[in-house]
Each structure stands twice: as structure tokens, then as C-alpha cells.
Amino acid sequence: MKDICEEAMRVGISIDLSDCPYGETTGPSSFINRPTSYYFFLAGFIRLQKLTQILEIGTNSGGSIMSISKGLGKDAIACSRLVTVDITRKNDEGFSKYPHIKRIYGNSLNEKVAKEAIASFDKEIDLLYIDSVHEYEHTKKNINIYAAKLNPRYVILDDIRQCNDMIKLWNELKEEFQDIAFDASDIVIRKGAGFGVIKWR
Numbered sequence: 332m333k334d335i336c337e338e339a340m341r342v343g344i345s346i347d348l349s350d351c352p353y354g355e356t357t358g359p360s361s362f363i364n365r366p367t368s369y370y371f372f373l374a375g376f377i378r379l380q381k382l383t384q385i386l387e388i389g390t391n392s393g394g395s396i397m398s399i400s401k402g403l404g405k406d407a408i409a410c411s412r413l414v415t416v417d418i419t420r421k422n423d424e425g426f427s428k429y430p431h432i433k434r435i436y437g438n439s440l441n442e443k444v445a446k447e448a449i450a451s452f453d454k455e456i457d458l459l460y461i462d463s464v465h466e467y468e469h470t471k472k473n474i475n476i477y478a479a480k481l482n483p484r485y486v487i488l489d490d491i492r493q494c495n496d497m498i499k500l501w502n503e504l505k506e507e508f509q510d511i512a513f514d515a516s517d518i519v520i521r522k523g524a525g526f527g528v529i530k531w532r
Contacts, residue, residue, distance in 0.1 A: 332513035335379070336372070336528060340518050343375025346401050354392025354422060368520040369489070370398035373460070376487075376528075377402030382457035383411040386448060386481065388439045388473050389463035389489075390417035393426055399460070400429055414451045416444060417463075439463060445476050455482045459531070462489035467496035483531045492516060492525025501527050 348370050353363035376382070377399050387396045396415045403411050414433045426432065433451055437444035459477050461470060470488065478486060491501040491514065504527070505512045511530040519526045 332511060332515075332528060332530065333518075336376075336513060336515040336518050339376035339379045340372050341375065342379050343371035343373070343402070346371065346374045346378070346398075348374060348398050348401055350425070350428065351394045351397040351401065352392060352425070353394050366394060366398060369526055370394055372515070372519040372526070373487075374398045374402035376485075377458070378404065380457070380485070381407075382484070383407055384452055384454065384456040385411070385413050385458045385460065386452070386456055386477060386483075387413075387415040388459075388461045388477070390415040390419075390421070390434065391462075392422040393429075393432075395460065395462060396432055397425065397429055399458075400432060412452055412456075414448055416448055440469065440472055440476070449477070449480045452481060455484070455532075457484045458487065459483040459485070460487045460489075465490045465493050465497050467500050470497065470500055478531060486529045486531045488527045488529075489521075490524045491527040492523065497525065501525070504529060 348366040351366045351370055353367045356363055373395055385399055396413060400413060408431055416435045416439045418438055420436055435448055461473050491497050508529050513528050515528050516522050516525045
């Protein structure tokens with residue numbers, strides 16, 4: 332996993348993500364008008380692993396799912412399925428450049444929302460990317476709902492070091508998946524918040 336993640340970052344750095352801003356943040360800057368480091372990883376990971384069926388939980392301003400789209404390349408867009416779920420609707424202007432991305436509004440744990448997201452795919456997915464409420468129960472329930480139904484090839488969790496809840500969850504997943512659960516925080520330059528990659532199947 333380490334080699335795959337390092338190569339994904341190398342590939343991603345060469346991809347133009349200039350129109351994939353991070354957007355609103357709770358950090359020292361209220362708005363970041365540029366891609367953040369792990370966006371390059373996501374784009375490179377998609378391209379390197381040739382992933383096309385992707386579900387994201389937690390859209391924010393859309394920078395991560397847009398970066399994922401950039402990783403596809405133009406030729407792969409036609410056979411891809413990109414779906415993102417969030418309780419808010421932000422950055423309509425930015426999303427207008429990505430008409431192939433399906434946006435679902437609502438709580439990802441809501442039964443109706445979950446059914447719509449799952450029904451958006453007609454086969455097992457390649458990636459479940461979760462960057463939503465960083466609480467143990469919320470994140471674990473998202474994994475349980477979507478991984479059970481969609482059997483992703485990979486699961487990526489953002490902010491695995493951000494708080495005690497996420498540290499606890501990541502430790503449990505690491506114990507379960509052993510060497511195929513990899514803490515890529517250093518590679519994606521996210522040492523503080525954390526970034527975890529799991530080869531789910």
C-alpha cells in the first residue's frame with residue numbers, strides 16, 4: 332500500500348487541479364482558493380488504479396470530487412459514475428463545469444438518501460471516500476451502510492488523526508485490515524489531520 336500511495340502522489344502532482352479549490356474552511360483562513368495537497372493524491376490514485384465508480388460522502392465546495400474527476404481523464408468520464416452526498420449545496424458555479432458528477436442533498440445516514448446513493452450504481456464501486464462529520468459513530472455508520480451494499484475496492488477516510496473519535500475508529504480498522512489499511516498522512520502532507528487508505532476488497 333505504501334508504494335501505491337507514493338506513486339499516486341507522484342502521478343497526482345502532474346495533474347492540473349487549478350479549478351478545484353478547497354473552499355470554505357474552519358481553519359485560520361475562511362476560504363482557500365486553491366487545491367489542497369490531498370486533492371493531488373486523490374487525482375493520482377484514481378488515475379493510477381483506473382477507478383471509475385466512486386461515491387463521496389461530504390461534498391463541501393466540491394474540490395475533492397472535482398479532483399477525482401480530473402484523475403479520470405476525459406476518455407474515462409463516459410464510463411464513470413461519480414456521486415457525492417452532502418447536507419448543503421455549495422459552489423454551483425464550479426460544479427457547472429462537471430455535469431457528470433451527481434449531487435445528492437441530505438444526511439448520508441438518512442434511509443432515503445442512502446437508497447438514492449446506492450441505487451446510483453449498478454455494480455460494485457471502486458472507491459468510497461468519506462470526509463463528513465468526524466465522529467466515531469457517524470463515520471462508522473457510513474462505512475457500514477455503503478461498504479456493505481456497494482463493496483468498494485478501496486475506502487479512504489480523511490481526518491483520521493483529527494480527534495479521539497477518528498483515532499479510535501482508525502485503530503479499529505487498522506486492527507481489522509492490518510497491512511492493507513495504510514496511514515498515508517505523511518505522503519499526502521496531511522500529518523495533523525490524517526488520511527487513511529484501506530484496500531477493502
